[in-house]
Amino acid sequence: MAAGFAPPKLDEFILTERLGSGTYATVYKAYRKKNSREVVAIKCVHKKSLNKASVENLLTEIEILKAIRHPHIVELKDFQWDNENIYLIMEFCAGGDLSRFIRSRRMLPEHVGRRFLQQLASALLFLHERNISHLDLKPQNILLSSPDRPHLKLADFGFAQYMSPWDEKHVLRGSPLYMAPEMVCHNQYDARVDLWSVGVILYEALFGRPPFASKSFAELEDKIRSDKRIELPPGARVSRDCKDLLLRLLERDPLHRIMFEEFFTHPFVDLDHMPSAESLEKATSLVLEAVKKDQAGDHSTALSFYCKSLEYFVPALHYETDARRKEALRSKVNQYISRAEELKALVASDNKANFERAKSARDLLKELSKDKPRLLAALEMASAALLMEEEGKEYADALDLYQQSLGELLLMLAGEPQGRRRDLLHEEIKTLMSRAEYLKAHLKMKESQTEAASMDRYQLADSVKSSKYFM
Structure with missing residues (x-):
């Protein structure tokens, strides 16, 4: 018309x-x-x-x-x-579409992009369980429920198909800018094309433009057909999990692209911590355990439970719509964050003594492992991680080293005969696991604090700008 x-x-x-x-x-x-x-x-x-x-x-x-x-x-x-x-x-969705939302803000903070991604992943999981592929995922086909508290709504199923995992099509569908390379190149394709499109949408949300932004279709087609690996924009500041997911979604070869099952369980998607009606109940259950352990003097376990509860409290804050209840909840969350910080200081003090006790046992284990270069290398990696943690440097890098060394040491333990070296190796693994869990808790708490603070700033900005953005 x-x-x-x-x-x-x-x-x-x-x-x-x-x-x-x-x-x-x-x-x-x-x-x-x-x-x-x-x-x-x-x-x-x-x-x-x-x-x-x-x-x-x-x-x-x-x-x-x-x-x-x-x-x-x-x-x-x-x-x-x-x-x-x-x-x-x-x-009816009063908030317009995601394309308009991104353009009005130029680019989205990572925590906002992640919330939208969780909502999109939730819809795709529902469709995937019913063997339905959308085949035309793009920001224009993703609507927002309202301008003030937008929730994503997947729309326009005109190209959708019932597709079993083994189905292969070769009909050109969708929009070229968001279309998987195997579709543009007129190759056979399957449901994995939707995962490529999710990667392009997330990339555009975070960086303000899709990875293949072009002035003409010919230029776009050349970029899509290229064998060049997708890279993030220079100076891009995103978390490791976010970068990992983006690059695995934007894998040109569908055989090497992340699979649906991996996508739904990826730590950046993290559907378990998606804001929902259950978020507050889960958070409350965990914080009650934290208080019990705290009262019993088990500082390390209490800290772990406080940090796990914050992973649900922040989504609960996102989910709450009543302003008064939201403010009361925010006040409680700040109390739990303060107590977790106090516990972190107490645990850090305990750690100094533990570091010294474990060091002599580790030195003996190294002495007994000179005939096993692989075991010795894993122990040196663990020592490097411990040094980084002691100096308070790059906790995320230290955690990576802990996890790499633990992977090697657990393999070594499986083949180690009974004896003094096996006993020392077993104790060393327990110590390193404890350190890794502590760092995980520390990083999760830092992430929750950052997200809660940035959520406040973002919502304040929205309250000022919403009338401009959604006329």
């Missing part, structure tokens, strides 16, 4: 402003005429504009949306038709 045409008329609805239009459909904001005055979005498909492929796409969209209900997938409430049009009556 051309711009300027009056919206069509439906008995039950009043169609108002046009929200957007595509190849064969126009979407309007509408109100239900009955008492509820419910606001909906109505996709009007002009029958004369439909070719065979368009009909198939529309039928697929209706079939899929009728069968699914998920908090992060746009709901199809009903569909109707008359002599001229087919009408899809959809859930």
